[in-house]
Amino acid sequence: xxxxxxxxLIEEGGVIEADDALVEIAxxxxxxxxxxxxxxxxxxxxxxxxxxxxxxxxxxxIETEGEGSVSPDEAPSAAPVAQKEEANAAAVPAPVAVVExxxxxxxRSESGRFYSPLVRTIAxxxxxxxxxxxxxxxxxxxxxxxxxxxxxxLANKGSQPKAAPASTPAPSxxxxxxxxxxxxxxxxxxxxxxxVSVSGEDEIVEMDRMRKMIAANMVLSKHTSPxxxxxxxxxxxxxxxWREANKNAFQQKYGEKLTFTPMILxxxxxxxxxxxxxxxxxxxxxxxxKKRINVGMAAALPSGNLIVPVIKQADQMNLLGLxxxxxxxxxxxxxxxxxxxxxxxxxxxxxNVGTFGNVMGxxxxxxxxxxxxxxxxxxxxxxxxxxxxxDLIGIRQMMFxxxxxxxxxxxxALGGSFVKRVADLLEAFDPNRxx
Numbered sequence: 001x002x003x004x005x006x007x008x009l010i011e012e013g014g015v016i017e018a019d020d021a022l023v024e025i026a027x028x029x030x031x032x033x034x035x036x037x038x039x040x041x042x043x044x045x046x047x048x049x050x051x052x053x054x055x056x057x058x059x060x061x062i063e064t065e066g067e068g069s070v071s072p073d074e075a076p077s078a079a080p081v082a083q084k085e086e087a088n089a090a091a092v093p094a095p096v097a098v099v100e101x102x103x104x105x106x107x108r109s110e111s112g113r114f115y116s117p118l119v120r121t122i123a124x125x126x127x128x129x130x131x132x133x134x135x136x137x138x139x140x141x142x143x144x145x146x147x148x149x150x151x152x153x154l155a156n157k158g159s160q161p162k163a164a165p166a167s168t169p170a171p172s173x174x175x176x177x178x179x180x181x182x183x184x185x186x187x188x189x190x191x192x193x194x195x196v197s198v199s200g201e202d203e204i205v206e207m208d209r210m211r212k213m214i215a216a217n218m219v220l221s222k223h224t225s226p227x228x229x230x231x232x233x234x235x236x237x238x239x240x241x242w243r244e245a246n247k248n249a250f251q252q253k254y255g256e257k258l259t260f261t262p263m264i265l266x267x268x269x270x271x272x273x274x275x276x277x278x279x280x281x282x283x284x285x286x287x288x289x290k291k292r293i294n295v296g297m298a299a300a301l302p303s304g305n306l307i308v309p310v311i312k313q314a315d316q317m318n319l320l321g322l323x324x325x326x327x328x329x330x331x332x333x334x335x336x337x338x339x340x341x342x343x344x345x346x347x348x349x350x351x352n353v354g355t356f357g358n359v360m361g362x363x364x365x366x367x368x369x370x371x372x373x374x375x376x377x378x379x380x381x382x383x384x385x386x387x388x389x390x391d392l393i394g395i396r397q398m399m400f401x402x403x404x405x406x407x408x409x410x411x412x413a414l415g416g417s418f419v420k421r422v423a424d425l426l427e428a429f430d431p432n433r434x435x
Contacts, residue, residue, distance in 0.1 A: 002054045003027045004209065010042045022060065025053075026209060027340045040064040105130050114144060122150055210305045221367050225282075225406035229362045230416040232401045234423035236378060238431045239263060240397040250435050254320055261297065261352060262322035264375055267425035268350055269293055269314050275418045279347050280409065281368040287409050296346035296366060297326065299333050300355070307333050308366060310346040353402075354378060360400040370410050373419065376400040399426075 007024040010016050021033040022042070044061040053059045105120045109130060115123075123133055128150075136153050138145035198204065207215065243258060250258040272279050272293050281288045293315040296308040309329035314322065332338050348369060353361040354377035361374040376399055383396040403419035 002052050004052050005047050005049055005059070007049060008045060009033070010036075012042055012045055014042050016040065016042055016062070032340055036062060038062055038064050105133065109134060113138075119145055119147060119150055122147065126154055208303075208305075210303070210307075214306055217367070218364050221364050224367055225365050225370070226408060227362070227365065227404050228407045228410075228412065228415060229402055229404045230412065230419050231360060232403075232416075232419050232423045234399050234401060234426045235383060235396050236399050236426050236429070237397040239426055239429040240378060242429060242431050242433060246435050250323075253435060254323070256320070256323045256327055258323055259326065260378070261350075262319060262326045263429075264352075264426065265295055265297070265311070265314060265322050265326070265350060266319055267422050268348070268373060269295065270425055271418055271421040272348060273315060274421060275414060277410065277414050278371050278405070278418050280370050281347070282370060282406065282409055283368070290347040292347065294345050294347045296343075296349040297329070298349060298351035298363075299330055301336075302334060307338070307343060308346065308349060309333050309338055309342050310344065312345065349373070350375065354399070360402045362402060363404050365404060365406055370408075371403065371405040371415065371418070373422070374402040374404070376402065 003025040004027075005023055006026050009021050009023060016022060016036045016039065018037065018039045019035045022036045023034050025032060025034055040062040042060060043063045045059075046061070047053055047059045105115060105123055108114050111134060113134065115133065119133075122128075133145065133150075136145055136149060137143070138149050239260075243260065243263065247258045250256070276289060279290045279293055281290065292313055294310050294312050295314040296310045298306060298308050301307055309332075311317070311322065311325045311329065314325075317325065329338070329342065346366060346369065349363075349366045349372040351361070351363050351372060351374045353363075353374045357377050359376040359379065361376070363372040363374040365372050378397050378399045380395050381398045382393055383398060385392045385394045385396070401419050401423055403415055403422075405415035
């Protein structure tokens, strides 16, 4: 929902061509460039390097060719544009504001009121003159006219749309403490962290930008979702044997290295189809069931940080497609070459803690998802084998699955049944499957 400007690539007064890189930004764990939407001259930068820009904020002003140029002093303030992005949109700044020199409606009128490019385009298309726009009441910041205001006006042409009344907080009970200050009833006092003692032998290291984001997201998730974790142990002997017997032929045939990850994801996707309640998000008191299955796979970076690239529409991929997606995203994640939209839009997440030799874990949900699966290391263990002639003890390849879910909307029956189904699918892997 926001990005940090890391480097301006064009100085004020510089000429830029459409689609040329204007600025470098750092979004949620990904660095990328923002291109100029039009050719022209950069007349004002509204943010400095290191500043954070939220979705919908204007961050630069480009003057295009035409008459009636606008002075940099008339640049719009860095206020949010009222139009909201979709919740699963990649976190990138809104388009750069472009001042059209030959437009009938200026970006800022003589009264000082600012009109966004979208509002001006709608007004010109609908034949609304500037003096008519000036009389439409706006609900945006400082009375700014938003797209919603203008569309409401057009729908009720001839009547002035009423501004939405400011909401009044409902009265709440209060209690007074000994000092006489009032606090809402039932308020839990904030816990004070103990002071951290530092000796001369200790090393103090500032968190990098990504680590700060990870820390904030993890705390947010724990505060948002009551986590419950269910554990299942799966016998993946058939899966292990099939991969061992076919990995070289698979690579020779398709040019892709076959790991356990896409094989596990294949089972996860099938289980999501059978238990769609896991593929959801929470929005206030509403549950949004996702139709697309976009699986995120947590990956550790060489820096020690964590990133979660997303395989979009994983339910439409076979084992080869999943293998290509896993290998491609993992490789580019390690060299910081992922695009912002490749870590956005996930509906369910899988974390392979077995990579580090861990047998199980209690993963934290990636908001606003409602569940996450951790797969542990595959280890040889003695296990009971059921046969028509009786039970035997044998050496089997065993793996723990740890499923954390949001207990606000996912109960034990759903959360536990889902992870059990994933285990059943892995255990039922066909050892005679063709590549």
